[in-house]
Structure formats: structure tokens, C-alpha cells
Amino acid sequence: MAATVIDGKAFAARIRGQVAEHVAELKAGHGITPGLAVVLVGEDPASQVYVRSKSKQTVEVGMNSYEHKLDADTSEADLLALIDRLNGDPDVHGILVQLPLPGHLDEDLVINAIDPAKDVDGFHISNVGLLGTGQKSMVPCTPLGCLMMLRDHHGSLSGMDAVVIGRSNIVGKPMAQLLLGDSCTVTIAHSRTKDLADVVRRADIVVAAVGRPEMVPGDWIKPGATVIDVGINRIERDGKTRLVGDVHYDSCAQVAGAITPVPGGVGPMTIACLLANTLTACTRANKLTEPDGLTP
Ligand code: NAP
Numbered sequence: 001m002a003a004t005v006i007d008g009k010a011f012a013a014r015i016r017g018q019v020a021e022h023v024a025e026l027k028a029g030h031g032i033t034p035g036l037a038v039v040l041v042g043e044d045p046a047s048q049v050y051v052r053s054k055s056k057q058t059v060e061v062g063m064n065s066y067e068h069k070l071d072a073d074t075s076e077a078d079l080l081a082l083i084d085r086l087n088g089d090p091d092v093h094g095i096l097v098q099l100p101l102p103g104h105l106d107e108d109l110v111i112n113a114i115d116p117a118k119d120v121d122g123f124h125i126s127n128v129g130l131l132g133t134g135q136k137s138m139v140p141c142t143p144l145g146c147l148m149m150l151r152d153h154h155g156s157l158s159g160m161d162a163v164v165i166g167r168s169n170i171v172g173k174p175m176a177q178l179l180l181g182d183s184c185t186v187t188i189a190h191s192r193t194k195d196l197a198d199v200v201r202r203a204d205i206v207v208a209a210v211g212r213p214e215m216v217p218g219d220w221i222k223p224g225a226t227v228i229d230v231g232i233n234r235i236e237r238d239g240k241t242r243l244v245g246d247v248h249y250d251s252c253a254q255v256a257g258a259i260t261p262v263p264g265g266v267g268p269m270t271i272a273c274l275l276a277n278t279l280t281a282c283t284r285a286n287k288l289t290e291p292d293g294l295t296p
Contacts, residue, residue: 003227003256006149012268015148015294016061019275022291023062026282034282035064036094036120036274037086041079041105042072047098054096057271063278066092072102079105080113087115093285094120094278117285120277123170131177138277139296143175145269146207146228147182147296153226153258158183163200165189165216165246166209171230175207178296196220208246218251227252227259230266 026032036058040051051067058065068082079097086092095118101107111119116126122140130137150157162184166172176188189199200206200220208216209230221227231246245262253259260266276294283290 003253004153004258005253006153006226006228006258006260006265008145008149008260008265009268011149011152012145012272015269015272015276016057018291018294019272019279020061022279022283026279026288027062030286030288032282032286033062033064033091034093034278035066035091036096036278037066037068037089037092039068039070039079039082039086039095039097041070041074041098042102044100047100051098054271054274057275058278061275063275064091074102074105076105076109079110083110083113087113087118092118093282094118094274096121096274118281120274120281121170122174122277128169128174131174134181136295138281139178140170140174141273141277142171142209142230142266142270143178144273144277144296145266146175146230147178148273148293149228149260149266149269150179150205150226151182156182157205160184160204161187161202162205162207163187163189163203164207164209165196165200166207166211166230168209171209172207175209175230179205179207181296206247210246212246213244214246214248216247216252218248218253218255221252221255223255224257225255227256228266229260229262231262232267 055065086095095114111123116124119138122138127137162179164176167188167190176186179186197220205226207228213233213235229245229247243263
């Protein structure tokens with residue numbers, strides 16, 4: 001039987017709707033407007049597209065968007081001075097520095113200069129530590145979106161076998177922490193994993209975050225498993241550029257119980273979760289009740 005398609009586009013629209021409602025309540029009830037500052041250094045075309053899209057969606061849910069576009073040769077001192085200013089600005093509740101940064105800038109240093117309470121990407125070392133120890137933190141947007149879709153589909157994830165393919169700091173590792181937090185039995189696979197096919201075949205939940213087009217074929221998937229495809233890969237096929245994920249969609253959809261498509265799965269959830277995180281940061285900063293369902 002063909003898998004249920006988990007519609008990330010529709011889910012993300014629902015999340016944005018929820019965020020917009022809470023923003024309207026914050027404005028009407030408390031005179032507070034959540035604000036997200038996005039810092040872009042240089043002119044990487046893909047980053048420019050992401051930043052435009054983030055700013056547009058921020059404004060659409062009623063938040064303030066502050067865009068800071070800096071020259072590619074901006075010094076580390078100038079970038080750190082801007083982050084310092086944003087850390088101290090009470091109208092800014094979330095700060096996002098678009099990665100990758102130009103090579104002369106130390107990404108770890110820059111990310112760790114952000115106030116952890118405003119670190120809506122969840123990459124600051126304090127937030128990584130808080131997540132790892134099961135404490136309240138800011139959680140990276142892409143894994144948070146995956147978790148929301150899994151919870152929505154399954155209800156409880158307790159006791160399920162989950163395999164995360166990929167161990168990056170921005171997707172694989174936080175994804176594994178979140179699944180562990182929901183009481184899954186978690187395996188993290190990577191490029192040195194032996195018998196990856198056998199490892200994946202055990203999983204009730206497969207999260208693929210590799211960056212290799214259509215790497216996971218249908219015969220690696222346990223019948224009925226849920227497949228979350230984080231990959232975004234541009235390939236040329238039949239003379240056209242297409243976006244594909246890290247799983248081979250057609251063969252996996254024959255075996256899986258549920259699957260996210262690419263595009264229209266994890267991708268739209270990422271920006272929706274960025275907005276959710278900004279709202280969460282704003283409510284925490286103002287010691288107000290956090291909205292339900294938008295945090296782990
Ligand atoms: P990354 O930093 O390059 O990490 C890739 C991971 O995949 C690494 O841990 C690597 O293992 C592992 N890997 C590589 N080849 C493998 C193989 N043959 N078998 C098993 N594991 C292998 O990538 P990332 O930033 O996590 O991103 C992963 C994918 O998700 C990319 O396609 C990216 O575009 C996409 N992405 C999407 C979103 C979204 O919003 N939807 C957000 C972020 C990323 P080693 O550690 O051993 O090298």
C-alpha cells in the first residue's frame with residue numbers, strides 16, 4: 001500500500017497561523033511585538049533567497065523583521081559589535097546569523113556571541129548543552145519541524161526505534177536528542193556506519209539528513225516505517241534542474257507507512273519553526289505563558 005504523504009507545506013501553514021494568532025494576542029494584550037533580526041554577511045545567492053523568505057514570513061505573521069546586510073569583507077569585530085547591539089535591543093527577541101559565513105569569520109565565535117535566550121537557531125553552545133541535558137532551550141528549527149510532524153502523525157513516539165542518518169550539529173545530532181527526549185531508541189548513522197541498510201531496516205522512524213540525492217532506496221525501509229527526508233539536493237534530470245531528497249521517494253513510498261516529500265515536506269517547516277522559536281523567545285523574555293505545541 002502506498003505511504004501516507006506527510007504534507008509539510010500544509011502543516012507549516014498551520015504553525016504560521018498559530019504563531020500569527022499568538023502575535024496578535026501579544027500585541028493586543030501586552031503591547032508587545034516579537035522581533036526577529038536576521039544578519040546576512042556577503043552575497044551568497046542561496047543565502048539571499050533564504051533571508052528574503054524568512055523576512056517576508058516574519059512580517060506576514062505580524063512580527064517585526066530587522067534585516068542587517070553586511071559586506072562580504074566585514075570584519076569580525078564589526079560583526080560582533082552588531083550582535084552585541086542586537087543582544088541589548090529589547091525590541092529584538094530573536095537573532096539569526098545566516099550561515100555559511102565568509103571564510104575569514106569564525107562561525108563558532110560569532111554564534112556563541114549571540115545571547116542564548118535570543119538564539120532562535122538553537123546553535124549556541126549553551127542551547128546545545130541544555131537540549132542534551134533535557135532542559136528548556138532554544139531548539140534548532142529543522143529538527144524541531146521534523147519532531148512536530150512525527151508527533152502529529154504518531155501521537156506518542158515512546159519506545160519506537162529511530163535511525164537518524166547524519167550527525168551534523170544543525171540536523172542529525174539535535175534530531176537524535178529530540179527523539180531520545182520523546183523516548184525513542186535512537187541510532188545515529190554516518191559515513192562510517194557499517195551495514196547502513198541493515199541499520200535502517202530496523203527503524204520504525206528514519207530521518208535522512210545526509211545531502212546525497214536519493215541515497216536511501218525502498219528496500220532499506222521496514223514496511224510501515226515513517227520516513228522523514230531532510231535532504232535538499234539539486235540534480236539535473238531530463239535537461240531540467242529538480243529538487244530531490246536523500247531518500248528515493250518512489251521506491252520508499254511503496255514500503256513506508258508515511259513519508260515526507262521533497263519539496264513540500266521538511267523544508268517549509270524550518271521557517272515556520274523559526275517563527276515559532278521567535279515567539280517562544282519573546283514570551284520567555286517577557287515572562288509570559290509560552291504557547292502550547294510550538295516547543296519540544
Ligand atoms: P552535513 O553537515 O553535510 O552532514 C551530512 C551528514 O551525512 C554527515 O554526518 C555525514 O557523515 C553523513 N553522510 C555523508 N555521506 C554518508 C553516507 N554515504 N552514509 C551515511 N551517512 C553519510 O549536512 P547537513 O547540514 O546535516 O544537511 C543534510 C541535508 O539536509 C542536506 O541535503 C541539506 O541541504 C539538508 N538540510 C535541509 C534543511 C531543511 O530546511 N529542509 C535544513 C538543513 C539541512 P560524517 O559525519 O561521517 O561525514
